[in-house]
Amino acid sequence: MSTTPSGAGDRLVQVGAIVFFIGALATLVTVAPLFLGTDPFPPVAYAVCMVMGLGFLIAGAGVVRSVWKNSPKRAAAR
16 A cells, blocks of 8 residues: 555546546457458447547646646745
């Protein structure tokens, strides 16, 4: 167990990573029929692949939030 306190954006980074990997898995599943020579999935399946970019943005927002909360200027004001 870790005894270090959670940072301001740690939860956003964790959620963003999970969403990113769901999108990456969807991308692999959607591209597989193209290599296997089977019928491609419907266009809705390709829309699920966009979740990967959303996860990246969520994780990036968590990093920005952590940096913002831990900046030296904000720490001096506390």
